[in-house]
Amino acid sequence: MKRSLSSRISAWLVNISIAMTALRTNLMRSILTTLGVMIGVFAVTLAVGVGSGAQVSVLESINSLGSNMAILFPQPDSEGGRSTFERGRLTTRDARAIEREISGVVDVAPQLRSSVTIITSGNTASTSAIGATPAYGLVSNINAESGRFINEADVRTAARVVVLGPSVAEKLYGDFDPVGETVRINRVPFKIVGILESKGSSFGNDNDDIAIMPISTVRQRFVGDTLAGPDDLHVLFVGFQDGIELSTAKREMTELLRDRYRVRDRDGNPFTIRTTEEFIQQTSQVTGIFQTVLVAIASISLLVGGIGIMNIMLVSVTERTREIGLRMALGAKKSDIRNQFLVEAAVLCVIGGAMGLLLAIIAGRALTAYADFPVPIGLGISIGAIIFSALVGLVFGGWPAVRASRLSPIEALRTE
Amino acid sequence: MSHPLVATTNLVKTYELGGETIHAVDGVSLTIDNGEFVAIMGASGSGKSTFMNMIGCLDVPSSGSVEIDGIPTSDMSGDDLADLRNRKIGFVFQQFNLLARTTAVDNVAVPLIYAGKGGEERRNLATQKLIAMGLGDRLLNSPAKLSGGQQQRVAIARALVTEPLMLLADEPTGALDTRTSEDIMEIFQQLNDDGITVIVVTHEDEIADHAKRKIIFRDGKVIEDAPVTNRRFAKAQQGAEA
Numbered sequence: 001m002k003r004s005l006s007s008r009i010s011a012w013l014v015n016i017s018i019a020m021t022a023l024r025t026n027l028m029r030s031i032l033t034t035l036g037v038m039i040g041v042f043a044v045t046l047a048v049g050v051g052s053g054a055q056v057s058v059l060e061s062i063n064s065l066g067s068n069m070a071i072l073f074p075q076p077d078s079e080g081g082r083s084t085f086e087r088g089r090l091t092t093r094d095a096r097a098i099e100r101e102i103s104g105v106v107d108v109a110p111q112l113r114s115s116v117t118i119i120t121s122g123n124t125a126s127t128s129a130i131g132a133t134p135a136y137g138l139v140s141n142i143n144a145e146s147g148r149f150i151n152e153a154d155v156r157t158a159a160r161v162v163v164l165g166p167s168v169a170e171k172l173y174g175d176f177d178p179v180g181e182t183v184r185i186n187r188v189p190f191k192i193v194g195i196l197e198s199k200g201s202s203f204g205n206d207n208d209d210i211a212i213m214p215i216s217t218v219r220q221r222f223v224g225d226t227l228a229g230p231d232d233l234h235v236l237f238v239g240f241q242d243g244i245e246l247s248t249a250k251r252e253m254t255e256l257l258r259d260r261y262r263v264r265d266r267d268g269n270p271f272t273i274r275t276t277e278e279f280i281q282q283t284s285q286v287t288g289i290f291q292t293v294l295v296a297i298a299s300i301s302l303l304v305g306g307i308g309i310m311n312i313m314l315v316s317v318t319e320r321t322r323e324i325g326l327r328m329a330l331g332a333k334k335s336d337i338r339n340q341f342l343v344e345a346a347v348l349c350v351i352g353g354a355m356g357l358l359l360a361i362i363a364g365r366a367l368t369a370y371a372d373f374p375v376p377i378g379l380g381i382s383i384g385a386i387i388f389s390a391l392v393g394l395v396f397g398g399w400p401a402v403r404a405s406r407l408s409p410i411e412a413l414r415t416e
Numbered sequence: 417m418s419h420p421l422v423a424t425t426n427l428v429k430t431y432e433l434g435g436e437t438i439h440a441v442d443g444v445s446l447t448i449d450n451g452e453f454v455a456i457m458g459a460s461g462s463g464k465s466t467f468m469n470m471i472g473c474l475d476v477p478s479s480g481s482v483e484i485d486g487i488p489t490s491d492m493s494g495d496d497l498a499d500l501r502n503r504k505i506g507f508v509f510q511q512f513n514l515l516a517r518t519t520a521v522d523n524v525a526v527p528l529i530y531a532g533k534g535g536e537e538r539r540n541l542a543t544q545k546l547i548a549m550g551l552g553d554r555l556l557n558s559p560a561k562l563s564g565g566q567q568q569r570v571a572i573a574r575a576l577v578t579e580p581l582m583l584l585a586d587e588p589t590g591a592l593d594t595r596t597s598e599d600i601m602e603i604f605q606q607l608n609d610d611g612i613t614v615i616v617v618t619h620e621d622e623i624a625d626h627a628k629r630k631i632i633f634r635d636g637k638v639i640e641d642a643p644v645t646n647r648r649f650a651k652a653q654q655g656a657e658a
Contacts, residue, residue: 334495
């Protein structure tokens with residue numbers, strides 16, 4: 001006999017109500033079983049959330065560098081080719097050549113880097129110094145929160161001025177705004193002209209623990225004698241217009257620089273170029289692996305929860321063998337019995353899953369609020385978690401349900 | 417129209433027990449027609465319950481055949497048998513077999529779930545049957561709040577709710593006192609008067625005497641099959657029928 005759609009829906013509703021009655025009957029047992037699924041779904045959902053959070057925060061920190069950008073280092077490239085250079089080169093003249101000849105370049109921001117110790121009358125802070133030009137602020141989207149950034153005049157005159165990252169400023173001065181104060185950097189007096197906006201931290205790396213000075217000042221006072229030439233650079237940031245194909249730009253820059261250094265065809269580059277696009281790809285890969293590992297570990301707890309479901313469903317089938325026999329006598333088909341127990345397992349799991357999801361959302365919010373780590377558990381993950389819980393119920397409830405459906409009616413009825 | 421409601425041919429059921437083959441039912445051929453009221457009797461182990469389980473399509477014969485309403489059941493699948501039980505047979509058990517923590521209405525409605533009826537129709541039909549059983553004021557009681565006799569009447573309502581052709585009752589009064597047993601047998605007699613075939617398995621003569629025909633089993637065989645000569649009527653009807 002074919003059953004109509006409405007009667008089938010009604011039969012599922014009946015199954016849900018049978019399941020609720022059965023679960024209420026053994027309330028404590030149901031709660032404990034649900035707990036297993038709850039913990040499993042909580043762990044998996046949180047792992048997914050933390051994984052995507054890692055992805056988001058890495059992408060954010062890459063984007064905070066400037067979204068469409070290439071970074072050049074004077075290190076022989078490890079990517080392919082025979083490495084023939086012990087030491088790479090990258091100079092201010094290269095920077096100008098790139099700005100002049102590569103299409104789509106908005107700005108070039110050459111840098112020198114050094115470690116410095118900053119001393120005030122009472123405090124000391126060690127930090128990394130970046131010798132930069134005003135272009136750095138534009139390319140990397142770095143602005144002064146108070147005071148000002150490095151300007152052209154500072155660079156031209158190699159002025160002894162410094163812009164501090166908020167962490168350094170706090171270490172030296174606490175809440176006091178030190179713009180206008182004088183500090184000693186490696187024993188040379190500098191005037192603080194600005195404090196940077198906070199860039200937060202990524203992966204335990206404090207982006208605010210820096211001091212920015214004019215590139216010329218750093219060259220003269222801190223790193224001059226370590227460089228191979230008078231206009232050598234440690235880092236070169238190249239900002240591109242939106243819509244520029246970074247892989248093409250990278251190829252053009254590579255050709256240009258190889259020409260400039262007269263690199264032979266089969267030799268490797270005496271410089272390294274990385275684009276934000278590549279960073280994003282690499283980090284997505286890494287965070288993807290990170291997320292997969294995290295979810296895999298969390299899945300173990302869900303597996304344990306699922307086994308708990310299977311265990312309790314087997315007990316439930318055994319306990320209710322007589323009821324199964326009765327239902328069969330009254331006309332229940334195999335599929336009716338199977339569905340009844342599947343629904344019971346799924347209901348258990350969905351209740352556990354919903355609670356686990358709720359806990360994961362709360363834990364995610366707490367992580368965001370107290371550890372400043374984004375844990376995005378959105379609608380997609382939520383729906384996924386609920387569907388996944390139901391699937392856990394169907395998978396782990398499947399065998400007990402099939403076992404129940406295969407009972408012979410008379411054997412089942414005779415069970416005491 | 418001429419076929420009997422139940423027809424068994426050479427019906428055999430054997431069990432293996434400790435290496436021995438036990439013939440629970442040993443070659444029974446008989447027919448039961450529409451409108452009969454049959455009592456199946458015998459000592460415990462005589463094969464009467466096994467026989468009833470087979471004509472109720474709950475158990476599968478080792479050999480021989482059962483036809484219900486002219487339909488051979490030997491080749492039917494488990495699901496087809498379930499459907500047949502649902503539509504043509506109503507069961508009443510010794511221990512009532514009601515679902516605990518479930519209201520009388522929901523208990524009576526269970527067969528209708530498997531008949532594919534919608535929720536409202538189920539409630540309506542179940543309520544009607546309960547009212548007919550005199551339980552109109554107990555619709556929402558769970559079995560724990562009903563007496564034994566009331567529980568068995570709920571079970572009878574459940575057996576009748578799909579309008580089956582026959583009622584199979586296995587020791588329906590076995591868990592009830594004498595007076596309540598009489599009440600239940602009175603209900604069976606009324607139902608039989610209304611046209612339903614009733615088959616009752618019992619070991620008590622007093623219960624069997626309410627039927628019109630008595631079939632006695634011993635060692636898996638029918639040793640007596642005869643009309644009830646001194647038919648017993650439940651009190652209320654006694655005068656009218658005599």
